[in-house]
Each structure stands twice: as C-alpha cells, then as structure tokens.
Amino acid sequence: MEGVSYQRFPKIKVREVKDDFMKFELRDTDASIANALRRIMIAEVPTIAIDLVEIEVNSSVLNDEFISHRLGLVPLTSERAMSMRFSRDCDACDGDGQCEYCSVEFYLRVKCLSDQTLDVTSKDLLSSDHTVVPVDYSDASSSFDNTPNKGIIIVKLRRGQELRLRAIARKGIGKDHAKWSPAATVTFMYEPEIYINEDMMESLTLEEKTELVESSPTKVFGIDPENKQVTGKCMIVGNPSAPPGIPLCGSRWPNMIWDYASGEIPCLFFEKVIVVDPEAYTYDDEVLKKAEAMGKPGVVEIHAKEDSFIFTVETTGAVKASQLVLNAIEVLKQKLDAVRLSDDTVEADDQFGELGAHMRGG
Amino acid sequence: MNAPDRYERFVVPEGVKKVSYERDTKIMNAATFTVEREDHTIGNIVRMQLHRDDNVLFAGYKLPHPLQYKILLRIQTTSQSSPMQAYNQAINDLDKELDHLKSQFEGELAKHTRDY
Numbered sequence: 307m308e309g310v311s312y313q314r315f316p317k318i319k320v321r322e323v324k325d326d327f328m329k330f331e332l333r334d335t336d337a338s339i340a341n342a343l344r345r346i347m348i349a350e351v352p353t354i355a356i357d358l359v360e361i362e363v364n365s366s367v368l369n370d371e372f373i374s375h376r377l378g379l380v381p382l383t384s385e386r387a388m389s390m391r392f393s394r395d396c397d398a399c400d401g402d403g404q405c406e407y408c409s410v411e412f413y414l415r416v417k418c419l420s421d422q423t424l425d426v427t428s429k430d431l432l433s434s435d436h437t438v439v440p441v442d443y444s445d446a447s448s449s450f451d452n453t454p455n456k457g458i459i460i461v462k463l464r465r466g467q468e469l470r471l472r473a474i475a476r477k478g479i480g481k482d483h484a485k486w487s488p489a490a491t492v493t494f495m496y497e498p499e500i501y502i503n504e505d506m507m508e509s510l511t512l513e514e515k516t517e518l519v520e521s522s523p524t525k526v527f528g529i530d531p532e533n534k535q536v537t538g539k540c541m542i543v544g545n546p547s548a549p550p551g552i553p554l555c556g557s558r559w560p561n562m563i564w565d566y567a568s569g570e571i572p573c574l575f576f577e578k579v580i581v582v583d584p585e586a587y588t589y590d591d592e593v594l595k596k597a598e599a600m601g602k603p604g605v606v607e608i609h610a611k612e613d614s615f616i617f618t619v620e621t622t623g624a625v626k627a628s629q630l631v632l633n634a635i636e637v638l639k640q641k642l643d644a645v646r647l648s649d650d651t652v653e654a655d656d657q658f659g660e661l662g663a664h665m666r667g668g
Numbered sequence: 669m670n671a672p673d674r675y676e677r678f679v680v681p682e683g684v685k686k687v688s689y690e691r692d693t694k695i696m697n698a699a700t701f702t703v704e705r706e707d708h709t710i711g712n713i714v715r716m717q718l719h720r721d722d723n724v725l726f727a728g729y730k731l732p733h734p735l736q737y738k739i740l741l742r743i744q745t746t747s748q749s750s751p752m753q754a755y756n757q758a759i760n761d762l763d764k765e766l767d768h769l770k771s772q773f774e775g776e777l778a779k780h781t782r783d784y
Contacts, residue, residue, distance in 0.1 A: 311760075312720040312757070312758075312761050314761075315768050316772065330773075335769075338713045339713055341708075341712065342709045342710075345708070345709045346709060479678070482674050482677070628777050632774070635766055635773065638709075639766050639767075639770075643763070645686065646756070646759055647687055647752065647755065648685070648686070651687060652752065654689075655691070655752065
C-alpha cells in the first residue's frame with residue numbers, strides 16, 4: 307500500500323556565521339521549502355519577551371502603557387524558549403503566567419536623585435532567571451569608542467522622578483506579536499546564472515562594452531583588468547596554420563587577429579567583459595534591456611536557478627542566527643507532525659468508503 | 669474592546685479537528701482536506717510535494733479568507749492511489765527531507781565553527 311518515496315535530499319553550504327548573522331546556500335529543493343523556512347524564522351520560532359507589566363510607581367514623563375510597550379520590545383536572550391511552555395497551555399500554574407515553566411519575572415526600580423538626567427535602560431531590568439536577560443549589545447571588537455554601553459533606553463528621569471515595576475516575560479511567537487520575532491531580517495534569493503556570449507561580446511566596441519557594464523545598477527559585470535587592450539607585435543605560439551585575419555579560437559588569446567601582411571605578427575587583445583559578482587544582480591533586467599537597445603539581444607543571458615537559494619539571516623540577538631535556522635527546521639517538523647491525519651479521521655473515511663461502495667451498488 | 673484574542677490565529681479551538689477530510693461526491697479519488705490554523709507555510713510545501721507524486725492528478729490549496737484561519741487542500745489522484753495516501757506520503761517525505769536538512773546543516777555548522 308505504501309507508495310514510492312518522492313523525498314529530496316537538499317544540500318546546505320554555510321558561507322558565513324557570526325552570532326547574529328549568517329549566510330548560507332540551500333540547494334536541491336524548491337522555493338516552497340525555502341519560503342516556509344523564511345516565514346517560520348520570522349513568525350513562528352518562539353522567543354521570550356515581556357508580556358505583562360505591573361506598575362507600582364511611575365512619575366516619569368511617559369505613561370504606563372507607553373513604558374509597558376517599550377519593555378515588551380526589549381529583546382531577551384531566548385535559548386530556553388524552545389523548551390519552555392506557552393503560558394496558555396502550562397498546567398503547572400493556573401494561567402497567571404508566574405511559574406518557572408512558562409514565565410520569567412523582572413523587576414525595575416529606579417529613582418533619579420541627582421540634577422543630571424538619569425537614563426533608565428534595559429540593563430536596569432533585574433531578572434529572576436540568569437539565562438533570560440536583556441540582550442547585551444556591547445561589542446567587544448569596537449573597544450576604541452569609549453562610550454559606556456548602557457543598553458536600550460526605556461525612559462529618562464529628572465530629579466525626583468521614579469519608576470518601579472514588576473514585569474513578567476513569557477514565551478510567544480512573532481505571529482502573535484512582532485516583539486516575539488527573533489528575526490531582524492531573513493531573506494533568500496535565487497542563485498543567478500549569468501552567461502556571456504563571448505563571440506557576440508567581441509563584436510562590441512570598447513565604448514559599447516563599458517556602456518553595457520555600467521548599465522547594471524549594481525556591480526555585476528566588470529572589464530577584466532588582465533585583458534586590457536594591448537596592440538603590438540608578438541609571436542604566435544599555437545595554431546600557425548589558421549587562415550589570416552581570423553581570430554585564433556581556442557588559443558590563449560582567442561581575440562588575437564593574425565595578419566600575414568607584415569613580416570611580424572601584430573596582435574590585438576580586446577577587453578574582456580567578465581562577471582564580477584553574480585549575486586549582486588537584483589533581477590532588474592537593466593543589462594538585458596541595454597543589450598536589446600544596442601541591437602545585441604542575447605549577448606548576456608541570465609537565468610535564476612530554481613533549485614538554489616542564498617539565504618541571509620539576521621537576528622535580534624534573542625537567539626544565535628545558526629540556532630534560529632535549526633529552530634525553524636524543528637518548528638516546521640512539529641507543524642508537519644500536527645497536520646498528520648488523526649486515526650479517527652481515517653476510520654470515519656473507511657466506513658464512508660464501504661458505505662459509498664454499497665450505495666454505488668458495488 | 670471586543671477584539672478576538674490574538675492567539676485565535678494559531679491555536680485550534682477546543683472541539684475542532686486540526687485536519688478534517690471530505691470526499692468529493694462526484695469525482696473518484698478526489699477529496700478536500702481542511703487544515704485548521706495553518707497558512708501558506710504548510711499549504712504550499714504540501715502542495716508542491718504532492719506535485720512530485722506521479723499518482724496525483726491535481727493538488728491545490730487555498731486560504732479562503734485572511735480572517736478564517738484555515739486552509740483548504742484539494743487532491744485528486746489516479747486509481748493507483750488515494751488522496752489520503754498521497755497526503756500521508758507527502759507529509760512523510762517532507763518530514764524526511766527536513767531530517768536530512770537538519771543533519772546537513774548541523775554538519776556544515778560544525779565544519780564552519782571548527783575553521784575559526
């Protein structure tokens with residue numbers, strides 16, 4: 307009864323990994339998988355964020371709601387989130403979201419006593435769980451700027467103003483509220499395949515080539531610096547039997563014109579248009595339009611490889627970029643598991659099937 | 669004031685089935701699956717996976733309305749298969765693909781962190 311498998315075996319190549327950034331290639335699968343992963347990274351990988359705020363004292367210039375909203379948007383380290391419970395289906399607590407399985411408590415107690423304005427920042431938030439703290443954005447590598455890193459500013463207090471509150475952070479997903487989204491940006495692009503028709507390209511003048519190269523708004527093409535135009539005399543190494551006046555194809559310099567007229571052999575190297583960075587191409591078609599306008603359609607051909615994707619993932623710091631991808635795969639697996647047919651659905655259909663067959667007189 | 673809870677978008681209400689199945693009354697081997705609280709993420713990957721199946725004659729999904737948090741997935745197969753079999757097969761294949769993807773990613777990551 308089991309059908310044949312139509313499974314694919316996608317490949318991944320990691321290009322760059324940093325804590326909050328990564329770039330990788332995904333191959334041998336289709337856009338639906340790539341897009342599902344992207345959508346899940348943005349909206350369905352869980353993180354922890356402040357969700358409930360009880361304000362004791364607030365004599366700052368910002369109102370309670372305003373401060374609560376700002377607190378919610380502060381990214382918290384969320385490595386624990388995957389194993390935590392959603393407070394709505396936590397049975398250890400009665401839904402008030404104050405137990406260790408589904409929530410983390412924060413306190414904020416600040417009062418300005420000096421004449422100088424006091425910045426209340428994410429660093430003033432005291433967590434009940436050392437694994438869930440506001441993300442530290444101080445960059446160890448940029449030690450040259452000596453401005454002390456003070457975290458994310460929540461509110462500023464003047465002399466005598468005070469802010470005292472208790473906040474509860476919960477697990478959630480970006481679909482619920484964007485504050486729970488671990489992703490800053492997640493994008494993927496089709497890998498472009500760019501072909502230059504060399505023969506047709508050589509029929510262009512230098513000006514035309516430069517024009518073509520510069521028609522692309524991003525730097526996709528360039529002129530090969532190693533193949534700058536040189537006119538002079540040189541000896542031919544290969545293929546001396548080729549007819550005069552014809553480019554020596556297949557030789558080291560395919561564009562060399564060979565002329566017998568002089569005793570020596572003058573030669574001419576043309577500039578070669580090369581692809582500098584195929585991934586800079588934004589699928590804007592500008593080069594293709596230019597080629598068309600120059601009466602040389604087909605001099606450059608560009609295809610999107612439909613089974614190769616280049617992903618860039620940036621996170622808010624709540625989870626590492628590499629972990630975000632792994633979590634996304636895990637979440638997608640859980641989702642697929644949830645949409646499996648339940649046994650009673652199958653059973654009901656089996657009965658229906660018999661009934662249907664009976665009714666059809668079979 | 670009377671706004672529905674935000675979680676209604678992704679939590680299946682009590683007493684509602686996550687996936688329900690309805691045979692087509694007129695066409696053989698055709699059925700509609702209603703998947704509650706899912707969207708393009710699941711709909712599109714299942715549809716594309718079904719298209720890889722030679723026994724599937726038709727597979728399509730729709731999100732009927734942005735405020736109705738469900739998708740309808742319609743499958744018609746040849747007599748060699750059934751919509752239910754094709755659906756299960758698609759999910760199994762996707763699950764295996766993701767297992768493979770995960771091990772690939774972990775392997776690549778280990779390679780990359782070692783190079784540091």
